[in-house]
Amino acid sequence: MNDLLARLRSAVGDDHVLTAPDDVAAHVVDWTGTHRGRALAVVRPGATAEVAEVVRACAETRTPLVPQGGNTGLVGGGVPDGSGTAVVLSLGRMRTVRDVDPVAGTITVDAGVVLADVQAAAAAADRLFPMSLGSEGSCTIGGNLATNAGGTAVLRYGMTRELVLGLEVVLPDGRVWDGLRGLRKDNTGYDLTQLFVGSEGTLGVITGAVLRLFPATPRHATAWVAVPSVATAVSLLGTAQEHSGVHLSTFEIANRQAVDLVLAHLPGAVDPLAAPSEWYVLLELAGSASDDGLDATLEALLGEAVEAGTASDAAVAGSPAQRSALWSLREGISEVQKVEGATLKHDVTLPIADLARWTDAMGPVLQEVLPGVRPVTYGHVGDGNLHYNLNAPVGRDDDLRAAAGDLTTAIHDAVAAAHGSISAEHGLGRSKAAAAAAYKSDVEVDLMRAVKRALDPHDLMNPGVLLTAP
Ligand code: FAD
Ligand code: MLT
Numbered sequence: 445m446n447d448l449l450a451r452l453r454s455a456v457g458d459d460h461v462l463t464a465p466d467d468v469a470a471h472v473v474d475w476t477g478t479h480r481g482r483a484l485a486v487v488r489p490g491a492t493a494e495v496a497e498v499v500r501a502c503a504e505t506r507t508p509l510v511p512q513g514g515n516t517g518l519v520g521g522g523v524p525d526g527s528g529t530a531v532v533l534s535l536g537r538m539r540t541v542r543d544v545d546p547v548a549g550t551i552t553v554d555a556g557v558v559l560a561d562v563q564a565a566a567a568a569a570d571r572l573f574p575m576s577l578g579s580e581g582s583c584t585i586g587g588n589l590a591t592n593a594g595g596t597a598v599l600r601y602g603m604t605r606e607l608v609l610g611l612e613v614v615l616p617d618g619r620v621w622d623g624l625r626g627l628r629k630d631n632t633g634y635d636l637t638q639l640f641v642g643s644e645g646t647l648g649v650i651t652g653a654v655l656r657l658f659p660a661t662p663r664h665a666t667a668w669v670a671v672p673s674v675a676t677a678v679s680l681l682g683t684a685q686e687h688s689g690v691h692l693s694t695f696e697i698a699n700r701q702a703v704d705l706v707l708a709h710l711p712g713a714v715d716p717l718a719a720p721s722e723w724y725v726l727l728e729l730a731g732s733a734s735d736d737g738l739d740a741t742l743e744a745l746l747g748e749a750v751e752a753g754t755a756s757d758a759a760v761a762g763s764p765a766q767r768s769a770l771w772s773l774r775e776g777i778s779e780v781q782k783v784e785g786a787t788l789k790h791d792v793t794l795p796i797a798d799l800a801r802w803t804d805a806m807g808p809v810l811q812e813v814l815p816g817v818r819p820v821t822y823g824h825v826g827d828g829n830l831h832y833n834l835n836a837p838v839g840r841d842d843d844l845r846a847a848a849g850d851l852t853t854a855i856h857d858a859v860a861a862a863h864g865s866i867s868a869e870h871g872l873g874r875s876k877a878a879a880a881a882a883y884k885s886d887v888e889v890d891l892m893r894a895v896k897r898a899l900d901p902h903d904l905m906n907p908g909v910l911l912t913a914p
């Protein structure tokens with residue numbers, strides 16, 4: 445072990461191999477606080493060649509390695525297990541924006557660049573990098589790629605895998621694959637870039653990426669809409685699509701329980717509507733500087749929705765400050781749920797046509813498992829993706845913990861029965877690896893294991909994450 449630490453120090457410099465408990469602490473517990481592990485060391489390389497040397501040293505000594513970006517993942521994939529045998533490889537020092545090409549519509553970045561910094565670099569070139577997550581001030585592009593992150597702009601621009609053109613990856617044996625090509629067209633065999641997207645650090649360490657840029661959208665029309673039910677939210681989605689076409693960029697849902705938590709715990713949060721509603725939709729249209737009809741389109745579609753009964757009321761943002769206040773009602777939910785106490789997260793996708801039936805049926809089932817449990821339901825309804833999270837009955841966190849397995853099984857079984865997915869955008873990590881294997885066919889699991897064994901025959905890259913066994 446001492447030999448390995450010495451080799452790591454010589455690869456990245458003494459200051460960047462952390463072993464003191466205080467230095468390591470933040471790297472071994474996940475954002476939710478449910479996954480707490482131990483690490484042999486946390487290593488912070490500053491360049492791709494250093495990553496390669498770290499990976500080689502770990503491969504030669506058969507030391508497990510956990511790649512880590514901003515450590516904002518929600519499924520425990522970026523932290524080690526409790527054995528204390530793994531090295532955490534943190535990409536946080538690799539923060540260079542290598543190139544921006546506004547005409548080709550590409551930006552080339554180190555994997556450790558924080559998402560908000562990619563957005564800012566794109567904006568500085570009068571372009572848009574559309575991915576947007578509540579964690580964008582801390583999560584990294586490497587983590588976004590490794591989890592195939594979604595967020596609030598998927599409806600218009602797609603998941604992370606639709607935003608990437610090429611990657612640079614350090615393979616489990618320490619070789620570097622330079623696939624940093626910004627080509628829109630490249631049919632020269634298996635798509636290796638896409639193989640690494642969503643692989644959650646189990647196939648290699650992403651060190652660089654070429655991402656797609658889009659025309660800037662400086663104009664916005666934003667509304668917080670009260671809707672009576674999930675069914676009417678889905679009808680409103682149809683109306684919004686008909687009226688606004690390509691301009692519809694966000695269509696998010698939240699139940700009253702979620703909004704109540706934001707109003708109770710987020711400083712400055714205010715309910716923009718006079719009367720409470722069971723459900724809300726955050727709806728946004730975005731356009732270029734010359735798209736000056738967005739406000740009128742929004743007014744027209746809201747008017748039609750109110751007349752049809754698919755919306756009962758709406759607040760329209762009249763200024764950037766009002767826009768950000770409406771957004772905070774949605775984006776604040778994850779944070780305030782933690783403040784409220786024990787939480788059980790579920791990140792599910794359902795066919796959009798089935799969302800209302802599924803949600804209506806789920807409530808009573810959960811009340812039977814744990815009377816008083818509080819569904820805090822929100823998410824990206826335009827993508828069929830609900831964060832079907834649960835808070836404990838008031839003051840009974842231990843009861844939620846005790847019933848967690850039964851509650852999750854009830855939800856996942858119902859998702860499987862509706863041909864949905866038990867992980868829409870957060871990945872599998874340590875939390876859902878076993879469940880995913882149970883719901884997938886043997887053929888699918890065999891194929892995934894074959895890919896894993898081919899690239900990482902000694903199961904050193906993030907063992908226990910995504911697949912429970914190699
Ligand atoms: P980490 O948490 O550090 O790691 C996540 C996974 O990626 C781990 O398996 C890790 O091993 C692997 N990994 C990290 N970097 C690399 C690399 N360079 N090479 C190989 N593997 C790597 N997610 C969504 O999809 N949509 C949302 O709307 C959303 N909202 C969120 C809001 C909040 C408040 C929070 C806390 C999280 C949210 N997330 C969301 C989850 C999270 O932010 C994303 O999963 C994000 O992509 C993780 O990035 P990260 O850099 O923090 O990765
Ligand atoms: C979000 O969309 O806010 C996150 O993905 C959900 C979560 O925190 O569960």
Ligand code: ZN
Pocket residue numbers: 594595823824831869
């Ligand atoms: Zn989400």
